[in-house]
Amino acid sequence: MAAHHKARPLKSNSPRPAKQLCSECGLCDTSYIHYVKEACAFLHQQFDALETQTHGRQRTLANENECYFGVHETMVAARKKQPIPGAQWTGIVTTIAIKMLNAGWVEGVVCVQNTPEDRFQPRPVLARTAADIFAARVNKPTLSPNLNLLDEIERSGLRRLLVIGVGCQIQALRAVQKHLGLEELYVLGTPCVDNVTRAGLQKFLETTSRSPQTVVHYEFMQDYQVHFKHEDGSVEKVPFFGLNTRELKDIFAPSCLSCFDYVNGLADLVVGYMGAPLGWQWLVVRNERGQGMLDLVRDELEMQPVTSQGQRHQAVQQSIPAYDQGVTLPMWAARWMGVVIEKLGPKGLEYARFSIDSHFTRNYLYVRRHYPQKLASHVPEFAKKIVSQYRLPKD
Numbered sequence: 001m002a003a004h005h006k007a008r009p010l011k012s013n014s015p016r017p018a019k020q021l022c023s024e025c026g027l028c029d030t031s032y033i034h035y036v037k038e039a040c041a042f043l044h045q046q047f048d049a050l051e052t053q054t055h056g057r058q059r060t061l062a063n064e065n066e067c068y069f070g071v072h073e074t075m076v077a078a079r080k081k082q083p084i085p086g087a088q089w090t091g092i093v094t095t096i097a098i099k100m101l102n103a104g105w106v107e108g109v110v111c112v113q114n115t116p117e118d119r120f121q122p123r124p125v126l127a128r129t130a131a132d133i134f135a136a137r138v139n140k141p142t143l144s145p146n147l148n149l150l151d152e153i154e155r156s157g158l159r160r161l162l163v164i165g166v167g168c169q170i171q172a173l174r175a176v177q178k179h180l181g182l183e184e185l186y187v188l189g190t191p192c193v194d195n196v197t198r199a200g201l202q203k204f205l206e207t208t209s210r211s212p213q214t215v216v217h218y219e220f221m222q223d224y225q226v227h228f229k230h231e232d233g234s235v236e237k238v239p240f241f242g243l244n245t246r247e248l249k250d251i252f253a254p255s256c257l258s259c260f261d262y263v264n265g266l267a268d269l270v271v272g273y274m275g276a277p278l279g280w281q282w283l284v285v286r287n288e289r290g291q292g293m294l295d296l297v298r299d300e301l302e303m304q305p306v307t308s309q310g311q312r313h314q315a316v317q318q319s320i321p322a323y324d325q326g327v328t329l330p331m332w333a334a335r336w337m338g339v340v341i342e343k344l345g346p347k348g349l350e351y352a353r354f355s356i357d358s359h360f361t362r363n364y365l366y367v368r369r370h371y372p373q374k375l376a377s378h379v380p381e382f383a384k385k386i387v388s389q390y391r392l393p394k395d
């Protein structure tokens, strides 16, 4: 029987015990702040315990796919036969959530709509209808306080819930889930990396896009380019290697620069794109519960096995000092390099490993430099193993 938590009134301007490392997951806006020291992903790294609680075992480090992508039963590339217009990719997340609600698996869904004034300002909601879930489609590519709904969830008396969220939100959720009084909790995760505040997002758009005010959607794609979709439907492509790294280095939230849960290891099912061919989504089924969620929408999906091609190590090793020194290539060189690497570079799961390696080495250096006292306990074993493949600057 779950230990039931009594919601206590909250003072406004609640403190942020993780200070600069706070990812604004929302926990500290609720009475669940009482659990923050154990629950916060940035105060208490506990992947081993939470993986065991969620999946019945820890990831096997000797198995390369598990070390990188977490505990899983299967991985597959998929896309909706009929994509949802306006979704981030083909709308698999929205479809699963609506199906689960309509089929009575859950009575509510935590998802993220936007505010009426700003398409990129996140507004977490406890959706009770398909229309509310549909209105939450597409990424709000900013830190979103999804867990500020915890008191509302408890008050609502819901017994069966689906939470959609990114890694830091889900780590904290898993740590307090036993206090929520739920009979069933399903977690549909997305990978997440390099998130920003709303102000940071503005700086990114203004530094990178030709028309920041008309961007409706963007993604760092597997073809090594950022694709910005504009209001008029046009797509602008900017090569990763042409990004103004020096300007952009400071926009990422410190929480994201010290995160090692890119692949959302504690979700039941993860829906991203980075391990799939361009245009396809990448699904990681972590446990039986996640398998059930995927089976519910299987008829609406085209599927193909995941594949892997190329060799990432050299490209990652070269990118470490380049990023560190904020090197920006002239645009012609960046485009040329983009074309070459797209033809010859890592693809499929190897692209996902390339991206994980690049971010984990960068984040390891960030923690080592800014929070040396946290390095040993904050960096999980799987990340230490991944980072140990590379030569890092000595400082």
Ligand SMILES: Cc1cc2nc3c(=O)[nH]c(=O)nc-3n(C[C@H](O)[C@H](O)[C@H](O)COP(=O)(O)OP(=O)(O)OC[C@H]3O[C@@H](n4cnc5c(N)ncnc54)[C@H](O)[C@@H]3O)c2cc1C
Pocket (backbone or CB within 6 Å): 086, 087, 088, 089, 090, 091, 092, 093, 094, 095, 110, 111, 112, 113, 122, 136, 137, 138, 139, 140, 141, 142, 143, 144, 146, 164, 165, 166, 190, 191, 192, 193, 195, 219, 271, 272, 273, 274, 275, 281, 282
């Ligand atoms: C901030 C962020 C960064 C991401 N980075 C990567 C990445 O590096 N690699 C990768 O493979 N995939 C990444 N993803 C996942 C990917 O972009 C798609 O969201 C995913 O493939 C689902 O696409 P879809 O069309 O099925 O989603 P849709 O059906 O459009 O649904 C999107 C869902 O995202 C939720 N959401 C929106 N904004 C947020 C937010 N700020 N925090 C939490 N949940 C939110 C909404 O509730 C909605 O249900 C990221 C997602 C987010 C939110």
